[in-house]
Amino acid sequence: MKVATIVGARPQFIKMAPVSRELRKHFDEIVIHTGQHYDYEMNKIFFEQLNIPEPDYYLGVGSGSHGYQTGGMLQGIEEVLIKERPDLVLVYGDTNSTLAGALASVKLHIRIAHVEAGLRSFDKRMPEEINRVLTDHISDYLFAPTETAVKNLHKEGIKDGVYLTGDVMYDALLYNIKIAREKSRILDELGLRSKEYMLATVHRAENTDNQKNLESIIDAFIESNELIVFPAHPRTRKYLKTYGLMEKIEKATNILLIPPVGYLDMLVIEENARKILTDSGGVQKEAYFLKVPCITLRERTEWVETVEDGWNILVGANKSEIRRAIKEFEPSGETYSYKFGDGKASMKIARILSEQLDR
Ligand code: UD1
Ligand code: UDP
Known part of the structure; x- marks a missing residue:
């Protein structure tokens, strides 16, 4: 039996690592x-x-508008699938690579498995939401990380092929955290001390492609006077330059703007941060797994459990709310009630697929 895994973006490489094994x-x-x-x-x-x-x-589609990027992927993936004729295609998450992979497969009548199925932010202005909903509706096997995700699928009438497996990013974190603690030297390299800094990541289109939002976020960071380490996604770096915000950041003594870091260094920076400011889906979850308070620079999140449990607060791009959360937000107690699985989601996914495809 042959499975074709389709990936293309940073979080998908991290998600596929434990599953592929x-x-x-x-x-x-x-x-x-x-x-x-x-x-x-x-x-x-x-x-x-x-x-x-x-x-x-390696299809080398690269960057561009949604149509250019998704269309290019669709064409390239179709060619490979026709040649390889896999028994199943596996896609991850909610990027344009996910949707293109699923769409190419369904038209060729190849079965699709979606890892991280059922997530919803209920905000259709986000490209990720469109990618998730469409992918879920054409998938045959839907691997949901949480109970909430299962419920979301049921509400949309998707019942067959839904499996609650837990979250493969939790598997990845459990597998790598000890290795990261041993191998990473990133805190020394950056001159950071545990719990004496905050971590920020920003890359979602609603924040980067909107000058007002990006400026408001950067102003909040600078005015907080907290030491903030900021590994900037290339998309963000591009817009910081376009909007003339780079000079502001360079002048600010409390912002440490660095290139994106590898996963092992990222885990160490996350675990030792006093708070995390982010619009990333994956980083919100990792903050929860590592028990670091998270301030989410979005109006909505698909990872509602982290908010319900008091470890995450949604502040959008509002400067005063971000500043207030940096200063005041603390988790409401020791609650830690939501489960993202037992670290064996990847094993379950592989087992379910082997049983199902053998039939
Ligand atoms: C994509 C996903 C987003 C996910 C993120 C993970 C979509 C619609 N968005 O957003 O859901 O959270 O990946 O990181 O699929 N660029 C580079 N070098 C690179 C990659 C990107 O310079 O290696 C720059 C280019 O200017 C590009 C921009 O970043 O135009 C955006 O890249 P793109 O892949 O289109 O979207 P992301 O913002 O990365
Ligand atoms: N990540 C990383 N280096 C960075 C920023 C993020 O390794 O500089 C990891 C992070 O730990 C998480 C994943 O990338 O595992 C999240 O991906 P991203 O924020 O790009 O996308 P999203 O989760 O929002 O789709």
């Missing part, structure tokens, strides 16, 4: 990389650090 015990796997992310620190560093198998196909 398990899948290869049951299947022949081929990896198709769309080329959505291509800079060394957005791409290759993850394959090297996490021992992910090299892609069998």
Whole structure:
């Protein structure tokens, strides 16, 4: 049996690492990389650090508008699928690579498994929400990380093929955190001391492509006077330059703007941060797993459990709310009631697929 895994963006490399390890015990796997992310620190560093198998196909689609990017991927993936004829296609998360992979497969009548199915922010202005909803509705096997995700799918009438497995990012974190603590020297390299700094990541279109929002976020960071380490996504760096915000950041003595870091360094920076400011989906979850208070620079989140449990607060791009949360937000207690699985989601996914496809 042959499975084709389709990935293209940073969080997908992290998600596929534990799943691929398990899948290869049951299947022949081929990896198709769309080329959505291509800079060394957005791409290759993850394959090297996490021992992910090299892609069998690299489509090199690169950056562009949604139509250009998704269309290019669709064409490239279709060609590979026609040649390889896998028994199943596996897609992850909610990026344009996810949707293109699923769409190419369904038209060729190839079964689709979606890892991280059922997530909803209920905000259709976010490209990720469109990608998730459409992918879920054409998938045959839907691997939901949480109870909430299962309920979301049921409400949309999707009942067959839904499995509650837990979250593969939790698997990845459990597997790598000890390695990260041993190997990473990032705190020394950056001159950071545990719990004496905050971490920020910003890359979502609603924040970066909107000058008012990005400026308000940066002003809040600068005015907080807290030491904030800020590994900037290339998209964000581009817009910081476009909006003339780079000079402001360079002048500010409390903002440490650095290139994106590898996963092991990221885990260490996250674990030792006093608070995390982010619009990332994955980083919100990792903050929760590591018990670091999270301030989410969005109006809505698909990871509602982290908010319900008091470890995450939604502040959008509002300067005074961000500043207030930096100063005052503390988790409401020791509650830690939501489960993202038991660290064996990847094993369950591989087992379910091997049972189902053998039939
Ligand atoms: C994509 C996903 C987003 C996910 C994020 C993970 C979509 C619609 N968005 O957003 O859901 O959270 O990945 O990081 O799929 N760029 C580079 N080098 C790279 C990659 C990107 O310079 O290696 C720059 C380019 O200017 C590009 C911009 O970043 O135009 C945006 O990249 P793109 O892949 O389109 O979207 P992301 O913002 O990365
Ligand atoms: N990440 C990383 N280095 C960074 C920023 C993020 O390794 O400089 C990791 C992070 O730990 C998490 C994943 O990338 O595992 C999240 O991806 P991202 O924020 O790009 O996308 P999202 O989760 O929002 O889709």
